[in-house]
Amino acid sequence: xxxxxxxxxxxxxxxxxxxxRLHQALLNSGVDSQMFVDTKLSDDHxxxxxxxxxxxxxxxxxxxxxxxxxxxxxxxxxxxxxxNWVPFSGLVERIxxxxxxxxxxxxxxxxxxxxxxxxxxxxxxxWSLHDMWAFTGGCHYDEECGAYEQSCGTxxxxxxxxxxxxxxxxxxxxxxxxxxxxxxxxVVLSKWLAVCASxxxxxxxxxxxxxxxxxDTSVYLPLDKCIxxxxxxxxLDKKLILFGAxxxxxxPRKGFKELCEALLQLKGQDIELVVFGSSQPKxxxxxxxxxxxxxxxxxxxxxxxxxxxxxxxxxxSRQENLSNAIMESLACGTPVVGFDIGGNGDMIEHQKNGYLxxxxxxxxxxxxxxxxxxxxxxxxxxxxxxxxxxxEFDSEIVAKQxxxxxxxxxxxxxx
Numbered sequence: 077x078x079x080x081x082x083x084x085x086x087x088x089x090x091x092x093x094x095x096x097r098l099h100q101a102l103l104n105s106g107v108d109s110q111m112f113v114d115t116k117l118s119d120d121h122x123x124x125x126x127x128x129x130x131x132x133x134x135x136x137x138x139x140x141x142x143x144x145x146x147x148x149x150x151x152x153x154x155x156x157x158x159x160n161w162v163p164f165s166g167l168v169e170r171i172x173x174x175x176x177x178x179x180x181x182x183x184x185x186x187x188x189x190x191x192x193x194x195x196x197x198x199x200x201x202x203w204s205l206h207d208m209w210a211f212t213g214g215c216h217y218d219e220e221c222g223a224y225e226q227s228c229g230t231x232x233x234x235x236x237x238x239x240x241x242x243x244x245x246x247x248x249x250x251x252x253x254x255x256x257x258x259x260x261x262x263v264v265l266s267k268w269l270a271v272c273a274s275x276x277x278x279x280x281x282x283x284x285x286x287x288x289x290x291x292d293t294s295v296y297l298p299l300d301k302c303i304x305x306x307x308x309x310x311x312l313d314k315k316l317i318l319f320g321a322x323x324x325x326x327x328p329r330k331g332f333k334e335l336c337e338a339l340l341q342l343k344g345q346d347i348e349l350v351v352f353g354s355s356q357p358k359x360x361x362x363x364x365x366x367x368x369x370x371x372x373x374x375x376x377x378x379x380x381x382x383x384x385x386x387x388x389x390x391x392x393s394r395q396e397n398l399s400n401a402i403m404e405s406l407a408c409g410t411p412v413v414g415f416d417i418g419g420n421g422d423m424i425e426h427q428k429n430g431y432l433x434x435x436x437x438x439x440x441x442x443x444x445x446x447x448x449x450x451x452x453x454x455x456x457x458x459x460x461x462x463x464x465x466x467x468e469f470d471s472e473i474v475a476k477q478x479x480x481x482x483x484x485x486x487x488x489x490x491x
Contacts, residue, residue: 077482078108080176080199084188085115086123087374090400091183091206094289101290101475112171114188124174138162142187145242151235154328156216158185158209159246168193178202178482185209185216191249200259200489202481205269207397210262211250211276213243217329217395224276250278259489261481263287265398266419285481288398288422290474293466295376296407298458299384307381310368311348315449318386318410320352320373321393321401331392331415338392338441339363344449352382383408388448392441396420406430407465409458413444423469429461
Protein backbone atom coordinates (compact mmCIF):
# COMPACT_ATOMS: atom_id res chain seq x y z
CA UNK A 77 0.00 0.00 0.00
CA UNK A 78 1.39 3.37 -1.08
CA UNK A 79 0.21 6.33 1.02
CA UNK A 80 1.07 9.98 0.45
CA UNK A 81 0.59 12.33 3.43
CA UNK A 82 0.18 15.97 2.37
CA UNK A 83 0.88 18.84 4.78
CA UNK A 84 2.21 22.38 4.42
CA UNK A 85 5.34 21.45 6.43
CA UNK A 86 6.88 18.25 7.74
CA UNK A 87 7.88 19.18 11.29
CA UNK A 88 7.02 22.85 11.92
CA UNK A 89 3.70 23.30 13.73
CA UNK A 90 1.28 21.07 15.60
CA UNK A 91 -0.40 19.56 12.53
CA UNK A 92 2.97 18.99 10.87
CA UNK A 93 4.35 17.17 13.88
CA UNK A 94 1.21 15.02 14.11
CA UNK A 95 1.32 14.17 10.39
CA UNK A 96 5.02 13.34 10.56
CA ARG A 97 4.43 11.07 13.56
CA LEU A 98 1.80 9.21 11.57
CA HIS A 99 4.20 8.97 8.63
CA GLN A 100 6.83 7.37 10.88
CA ALA A 101 4.27 5.06 12.49
CA LEU A 102 3.08 3.86 9.06
CA LEU A 103 6.65 3.16 7.97
CA ASN A 104 7.23 1.15 11.15
CA SER A 105 4.08 -0.83 10.31
CA GLY A 106 5.36 -1.75 6.84
CA VAL A 107 3.38 0.80 4.82
CA ASP A 108 5.06 2.55 1.88
CA SER A 109 4.55 6.08 3.26
CA GLN A 110 5.78 9.37 1.84
CA MET A 111 5.11 12.97 2.81
CA PHE A 112 4.56 15.79 0.33
CA VAL A 113 5.13 19.27 1.76
CA ASP A 114 5.49 22.88 0.70
CA THR A 115 8.21 23.57 3.28
CA LYS A 116 10.66 20.77 4.07
CA LEU A 117 12.75 21.18 7.22
CA SER A 118 13.75 17.59 8.02
CA ASP A 119 16.38 15.49 6.24
CA ASP A 120 13.96 12.57 5.76
CA HIS A 121 14.46 11.31 2.19
CA UNK A 122 10.84 10.11 2.14
CA UNK A 123 9.61 13.68 2.52
CA UNK A 124 9.16 15.43 -0.82
CA UNK A 125 9.48 19.22 -0.75
CA UNK A 126 9.98 22.05 -3.20
CA UNK A 127 13.12 21.02 -5.10
CA UNK A 128 14.30 24.34 -6.57
CA UNK A 129 14.70 27.96 -5.52
CA UNK A 130 12.25 28.98 -8.25
CA UNK A 131 9.54 26.71 -6.84
CA UNK A 132 10.26 27.96 -3.33
CA UNK A 133 9.94 31.52 -4.61
CA UNK A 134 6.62 30.73 -6.30
CA UNK A 135 5.38 29.15 -3.06
CA UNK A 136 6.24 32.35 -1.18
CA UNK A 137 4.45 34.44 -3.84
CA UNK A 138 1.36 32.24 -3.53
CA UNK A 139 1.24 32.81 0.22
CA UNK A 140 1.47 36.57 -0.25
CA UNK A 141 -1.29 36.59 -2.87
CA UNK A 142 -3.49 34.35 -0.75
CA UNK A 143 -3.51 36.93 2.06
CA UNK A 144 -4.58 39.82 -0.19
CA UNK A 145 -8.38 39.38 0.04
CA UNK A 146 -8.20 39.31 3.84
CA UNK A 147 -6.49 42.71 3.96
CA UNK A 148 -9.75 44.41 2.96
CA UNK A 149 -11.34 43.35 6.26
CA UNK A 150 -9.93 45.88 8.71
CA UNK A 151 -12.06 44.72 11.66
CA UNK A 152 -11.07 41.06 11.52
CA UNK A 153 -10.18 39.18 14.69
CA UNK A 154 -6.86 37.48 15.46
CA UNK A 155 -8.24 34.03 14.53
CA UNK A 156 -6.37 32.62 11.53
CA UNK A 157 -8.26 32.76 8.21
CA UNK A 158 -7.18 31.02 4.99
CA UNK A 159 -8.74 31.69 1.55
CA ASN A 160 -6.69 29.04 -0.35
CA TRP A 161 -7.84 30.59 -3.62
CA VAL A 162 -4.54 30.95 -5.57
CA PRO A 163 -4.81 28.48 -8.48
CA PHE A 164 -1.28 28.06 -9.85
CA SER A 165 0.41 25.80 -7.30
CA GLY A 166 1.18 22.94 -9.69
CA LEU A 167 1.32 20.66 -6.66
CA VAL A 168 -1.73 18.59 -7.54
CA GLU A 169 -0.05 17.56 -10.81
CA ARG A 170 2.97 16.36 -8.83
CA ILE A 171 0.70 14.48 -6.42
CA UNK A 172 -1.03 12.72 -9.32
CA UNK A 173 2.36 11.90 -10.89
CA UNK A 174 3.47 10.19 -7.67
CA UNK A 175 0.33 8.06 -8.12
CA UNK A 176 -0.27 6.86 -4.53
CA UNK A 177 -3.04 4.44 -3.61
CA UNK A 178 -4.32 6.92 -1.01
CA UNK A 179 -3.72 10.66 -0.60
CA UNK A 180 -3.96 11.60 3.07
CA UNK A 181 -4.44 15.37 3.40
CA UNK A 182 -3.63 17.11 6.66
CA UNK A 183 -3.09 20.89 7.08
CA UNK A 184 -2.84 22.22 3.50
CA UNK A 185 -3.14 25.96 4.16
CA UNK A 186 -0.74 28.86 3.58
CA UNK A 187 -1.88 28.51 -0.06
CA UNK A 188 -0.36 25.05 -0.45
CA UNK A 189 -3.39 23.65 -2.29
CA UNK A 190 -6.23 25.67 -3.73
CA UNK A 191 -9.77 24.57 -2.97
CA UNK A 192 -10.26 23.62 -6.63
CA UNK A 193 -7.14 21.38 -6.48
CA UNK A 194 -8.93 19.05 -4.08
CA UNK A 195 -11.47 18.23 -6.77
CA UNK A 196 -8.85 16.94 -9.24
CA UNK A 197 -6.72 14.67 -7.04
CA UNK A 198 -7.09 11.28 -8.69
CA UNK A 199 -6.49 8.91 -5.78
CA UNK A 200 -9.03 8.39 -2.99
CA UNK A 201 -8.63 11.10 -0.35
CA UNK A 202 -8.52 10.74 3.41
CA TRP A 203 -8.51 14.15 5.07
CA SER A 204 -7.50 14.58 8.72
CA LEU A 205 -8.98 17.79 10.12
CA HIS A 206 -6.60 19.49 12.54
CA ASP A 207 -9.03 22.39 12.96
CA MET A 208 -12.36 23.57 11.50
CA TRP A 209 -11.08 25.10 8.24
CA ALA A 210 -12.17 22.33 5.86
CA PHE A 211 -15.87 22.94 6.59
CA THR A 212 -15.95 26.71 7.22
CA GLY A 213 -15.78 29.72 4.95
CA GLY A 214 -12.09 30.16 5.77
CA CYS A 215 -11.65 30.47 9.53
CA HIS A 216 -9.67 27.78 11.34
CA TYR A 217 -11.81 28.15 14.45
CA ASP A 218 -15.26 29.73 14.22
CA GLU A 219 -15.22 31.58 17.58
CA GLU A 220 -18.45 29.66 18.33
CA CYS A 221 -20.23 31.35 15.42
CA GLY A 222 -21.79 28.18 13.94
CA ALA A 223 -22.46 29.73 10.52
CA TYR A 224 -20.75 26.79 8.79
CA GLU A 225 -23.89 24.76 9.48
CA GLN A 226 -25.61 26.79 6.74
CA SER A 227 -23.46 28.79 4.32
CA CYS A 228 -21.20 31.25 6.21
CA GLY A 229 -21.30 34.97 5.38
CA THR A 230 -21.44 37.99 7.70
CA UNK A 231 -18.26 36.45 9.07
CA UNK A 232 -17.50 37.02 12.74
CA UNK A 233 -13.79 36.31 12.26
CA UNK A 234 -13.52 38.75 9.34
CA UNK A 235 -15.55 41.35 11.23
CA UNK A 236 -17.89 41.49 8.23
CA UNK A 237 -21.48 42.77 8.12
CA UNK A 238 -22.09 41.63 4.53
CA UNK A 239 -23.83 38.29 3.82
CA UNK A 240 -22.00 37.76 0.52
CA UNK A 241 -18.52 38.35 1.93
CA UNK A 242 -15.27 36.46 1.38
CA UNK A 243 -16.34 33.65 3.72
CA UNK A 244 -19.53 33.02 1.70
CA UNK A 245 -17.54 32.93 -1.55
CA UNK A 246 -14.98 30.49 -0.15
CA UNK A 247 -17.78 28.34 1.27
CA UNK A 248 -19.39 28.08 -2.19
CA UNK A 249 -16.00 27.12 -3.73
CA UNK A 250 -15.67 24.31 -1.22
CA UNK A 251 -19.23 23.13 -1.82
CA UNK A 252 -18.51 22.85 -5.53
CA UNK A 253 -15.11 21.17 -5.11
CA UNK A 254 -16.27 18.58 -2.56
CA UNK A 255 -19.27 17.64 -4.71
CA UNK A 256 -16.89 16.76 -7.57
CA UNK A 257 -14.75 14.42 -5.48
CA UNK A 258 -16.75 11.30 -4.60
CA UNK A 259 -13.82 9.49 -2.94
CA UNK A 260 -13.35 11.78 0.06
CA UNK A 261 -13.32 10.40 3.61
CA UNK A 262 -13.17 12.89 6.47
CA VAL A 263 -11.14 12.03 9.58
CA VAL A 264 -11.75 14.06 12.71
CA LEU A 265 -9.34 13.89 15.63
CA SER A 266 -11.84 14.42 18.44
CA LYS A 267 -15.46 13.66 19.28
CA TRP A 268 -16.16 17.39 19.42
CA LEU A 269 -14.96 17.95 15.85
CA ALA A 270 -16.94 14.90 14.72
CA VAL A 271 -20.14 16.62 15.89
CA CYS A 272 -19.13 19.89 14.20
CA ALA A 273 -18.22 18.23 10.88
CA SER A 274 -21.43 16.18 10.82
CA UNK A 275 -23.51 19.33 11.35
CA UNK A 276 -21.71 21.25 8.61
CA UNK A 277 -23.35 21.87 5.25
CA UNK A 278 -20.11 20.85 3.51
CA UNK A 279 -19.60 17.44 5.13
CA UNK A 280 -23.08 16.34 6.14
CA UNK A 281 -23.15 13.87 3.20
CA UNK A 282 -19.54 12.68 3.60
CA UNK A 283 -18.29 9.77 5.68
CA UNK A 284 -16.84 11.12 8.94
CA UNK A 285 -14.48 8.87 10.93
CA UNK A 286 -13.06 9.71 14.36
CA UNK A 287 -9.38 8.72 14.74
CA UNK A 288 -6.75 10.45 16.90
CA UNK A 289 -3.21 11.55 16.21
CA UNK A 290 -0.52 9.05 17.23
CA UNK A 291 2.38 9.62 19.59
CA ASP A 292 5.56 7.57 20.00
CA THR A 293 5.48 6.59 23.67
CA SER A 294 9.07 5.39 23.49
CA VAL A 295 10.07 9.02 22.82
CA TYR A 296 7.57 10.75 25.11
CA LEU A 297 7.92 8.97 28.45
CA PRO A 298 8.52 10.08 32.04
CA LEU A 299 11.94 11.37 33.05
CA ASP A 300 12.97 11.82 36.69
CA LYS A 301 11.78 15.30 37.72
CA CYS A 302 15.04 16.30 39.37
CA ILE A 303 17.09 15.25 36.35
CA UNK A 304 14.67 17.02 33.99
CA UNK A 305 14.89 20.26 36.01
CA UNK A 306 18.67 20.13 36.20
CA UNK A 307 18.82 19.74 32.40
CA UNK A 308 16.59 22.79 31.89
CA UNK A 309 17.99 24.89 34.73
CA UNK A 310 14.67 24.98 36.59
CA UNK A 311 14.34 25.10 40.41
CA LEU A 312 14.29 21.81 42.28
CA ASP A 313 12.35 23.07 45.31
CA LYS A 314 9.25 24.54 43.63
CA LYS A 315 6.00 23.20 42.21
CA LEU A 316 6.12 24.01 38.50
CA ILE A 317 3.06 24.95 36.46
CA LEU A 318 3.60 24.51 32.72
CA PHE A 319 1.86 26.38 29.90
CA GLY A 320 2.77 26.42 26.24
CA ALA A 321 1.62 26.37 22.64
CA UNK A 322 2.35 27.97 19.28
CA UNK A 323 1.78 31.67 19.95
CA UNK A 324 1.26 30.85 23.61
CA UNK A 325 0.84 34.42 24.86
CA UNK A 326 -0.20 36.16 21.63
CA UNK A 327 -3.07 33.96 20.39
CA PRO A 328 -6.23 34.70 22.46
CA ARG A 329 -7.61 31.23 21.64
CA LYS A 330 -4.80 29.65 23.67
CA GLY A 331 -6.18 31.20 26.85
CA PHE A 332 -3.18 33.02 28.33
CA LYS A 333 -5.53 35.74 29.62
CA GLU A 334 -7.65 33.13 31.40
CA LEU A 335 -4.52 31.45 32.76
CA CYS A 336 -3.27 34.75 34.19
CA GLU A 337 -6.61 35.37 35.92
CA ALA A 338 -6.50 31.88 37.45
CA LEU A 339 -2.88 32.14 38.58
CA LEU A 340 -3.49 35.47 40.32
CA GLN A 341 -5.94 33.61 42.58
CA LEU A 342 -3.48 30.89 43.59
CA LYS A 343 -2.65 30.83 47.28
CA GLY A 344 0.55 28.77 47.36
CA GLN A 345 3.95 30.44 47.77
CA ASP A 346 6.09 27.55 46.54
CA ILE A 347 5.03 27.68 42.88
CA GLU A 348 6.59 28.98 39.67
CA LEU A 349 5.32 29.20 36.10
CA VAL A 350 7.12 27.85 33.03
CA VAL A 351 6.04 29.07 29.58
CA PHE A 352 7.20 27.70 26.22
CA GLY A 353 6.21 28.80 22.74
CA SER A 354 6.64 32.46 23.60
CA SER A 355 9.23 34.94 24.81
CA GLN A 356 8.68 37.20 27.80
CA PRO A 357 6.05 39.90 27.06
CA LYS A 358 6.78 43.61 27.50
CA UNK A 359 4.14 44.04 30.21
CA UNK A 360 4.49 42.02 33.42
CA UNK A 361 1.54 39.84 34.42
CA UNK A 362 1.86 40.86 38.06
CA UNK A 363 2.41 37.35 39.43
CA UNK A 364 3.80 37.01 42.94
CA UNK A 365 6.05 34.16 41.78
CA UNK A 366 8.79 33.71 39.21
CA UNK A 367 7.99 32.95 35.58
CA UNK A 368 10.42 31.21 33.22
CA UNK A 369 9.96 31.96 29.50
CA UNK A 370 11.73 29.34 27.40
CA UNK A 371 10.78 30.56 23.91
CA UNK A 372 10.15 28.23 20.98
CA UNK A 373 10.94 24.55 21.59
CA UNK A 374 10.70 21.97 18.84
CA UNK A 375 12.82 18.90 19.56
CA UNK A 376 11.31 15.90 21.30
CA UNK A 377 14.15 15.47 23.80
CA UNK A 378 13.76 18.97 25.26
CA UNK A 379 9.97 18.74 25.27
CA UNK A 380 10.09 15.41 27.08
CA UNK A 381 12.32 16.94 29.75
CA UNK A 382 10.03 19.96 30.04
CA UNK A 383 6.82 17.97 30.50
CA UNK A 384 8.57 15.69 33.00
CA UNK A 385 9.91 18.67 34.96
CA UNK A 386 6.43 20.10 35.56
CA UNK A 387 3.99 19.15 38.30
CA UNK A 388 0.99 20.14 36.21
CA UNK A 389 0.33 21.22 32.63
CA UNK A 390 -2.41 23.82 32.09
CA UNK A 391 -4.15 24.06 28.70
CA UNK A 392 -6.75 26.86 29.03
CA SER A 393 -7.64 27.05 25.30
CA ARG A 394 -11.03 28.53 24.41
CA GLN A 395 -11.37 26.21 21.39
CA GLU A 396 -9.20 23.14 20.88
CA ASN A 397 -9.31 20.02 18.71
CA LEU A 398 -6.89 17.33 19.94
CA SER A 399 -4.05 19.15 21.67
CA ASN A 400 -0.53 17.81 21.09
CA ALA A 401 0.51 19.48 24.34
CA ILE A 402 -2.07 17.55 26.37
CA MET A 403 -1.13 14.25 24.77
CA GLU A 404 2.61 14.83 25.19
CA SER A 405 2.23 15.88 28.82
CA LEU A 406 0.11 12.86 29.71
CA ALA A 407 2.58 10.56 27.93
CA CYS A 408 5.32 11.95 30.20
CA GLY A 409 3.19 11.28 33.27
CA THR A 410 2.27 14.89 34.02
CA PRO A 411 -1.43 15.54 34.81
CA VAL A 412 -3.25 18.21 32.79
CA VAL A 413 -5.82 20.85 33.72
CA GLY A 414 -8.02 22.37 31.02
CA PHE A 415 -11.49 23.64 30.23
CA ASP A 416 -14.03 20.96 29.36
CA ILE A 417 -14.23 22.02 25.72
CA GLY A 418 -13.36 20.58 22.30
CA GLY A 419 -11.31 17.40 22.38
CA ASN A 420 -9.90 17.95 25.88
CA GLY A 421 -12.28 15.40 27.37
CA ASP A 422 -11.02 12.76 24.93
CA MET A 423 -7.72 12.80 26.79
CA ILE A 424 -8.24 14.35 30.25
CA GLU A 425 -10.28 12.14 32.58
CA HIS A 426 -11.61 14.32 35.38
CA GLN A 427 -9.80 13.72 38.67
CA LYS A 428 -8.23 10.57 37.25
CA ASN A 429 -5.34 11.91 35.15
CA GLY A 430 -6.05 15.63 35.46
CA TYR A 431 -8.89 18.06 35.96
CA LEU A 432 -11.60 19.31 33.55
CA UNK A 433 -12.94 22.71 34.60
CA UNK A 434 -16.12 24.53 33.73
CA UNK A 435 -15.58 26.27 30.37
CA UNK A 436 -13.93 29.68 30.76
CA UNK A 437 -14.47 29.72 34.54
CA UNK A 438 -11.12 30.99 35.80
CA UNK A 439 -12.04 30.41 39.44
CA UNK A 440 -12.62 26.74 38.66
CA UNK A 441 -9.36 26.72 36.69
CA UNK A 442 -7.63 27.84 39.88
CA UNK A 443 -9.38 25.06 41.81
CA UNK A 444 -8.21 22.49 39.23
CA UNK A 445 -4.59 23.63 39.37
CA UNK A 446 -4.56 23.54 43.17
CA UNK A 447 -6.30 20.16 43.19
CA UNK A 448 -3.56 18.58 41.07
CA UNK A 449 -0.67 20.31 42.87
CA UNK A 450 -1.95 19.18 46.28
CA UNK A 451 -3.35 15.77 45.33
CA UNK A 452 -2.38 13.14 47.93
CA UNK A 453 -2.55 10.50 45.17
CA UNK A 454 -0.36 12.46 42.73
CA UNK A 455 1.67 9.38 41.75
CA UNK A 456 -1.56 7.60 40.82
CA UNK A 457 -2.59 10.55 38.66
CA UNK A 458 0.77 10.38 36.87
CA UNK A 459 0.44 6.64 36.27
CA UNK A 460 -3.09 7.09 34.94
CA UNK A 461 -1.89 9.87 32.64
CA UNK A 462 0.74 7.64 31.09
CA UNK A 463 -1.60 4.66 30.80
CA UNK A 464 -4.27 6.73 29.02
CA UNK A 465 -1.85 7.47 26.21
CA UNK A 466 -0.39 3.96 26.09
CA UNK A 467 -3.84 2.43 25.72
CA GLU A 468 -5.43 4.87 23.26
CA PHE A 469 -2.87 7.02 21.45
CA ASP A 470 0.32 4.97 21.11
CA SER A 471 1.64 5.17 17.53
CA GLU A 472 1.51 1.41 16.95
CA ILE A 473 -2.17 1.23 17.97
CA VAL A 474 -3.20 4.30 15.96
CA ALA A 475 -1.23 3.26 12.86
CA LYS A 476 -3.19 -0.02 12.72
CA GLN A 477 -6.45 1.95 12.83
CA UNK A 478 -5.36 4.15 9.93
CA UNK A 479 -4.21 1.16 7.88
CA UNK A 480 -7.64 -0.41 8.33
CA UNK A 481 -9.24 2.85 7.23
CA UNK A 482 -7.05 3.02 4.11
CA UNK A 483 -8.02 -0.54 3.21
CA UNK A 484 -11.71 0.19 3.60
CA UNK A 485 -11.36 3.36 1.50
CA UNK A 486 -9.63 1.41 -1.27
CA UNK A 487 -12.28 -1.31 -1.20
CA UNK A 488 -14.99 1.31 -1.42
CA UNK A 489 -13.24 2.99 -4.37
CA UNK A 490 -13.18 -0.32 -6.27
CA UNK A 491 -16.89 -0.98 -5.84
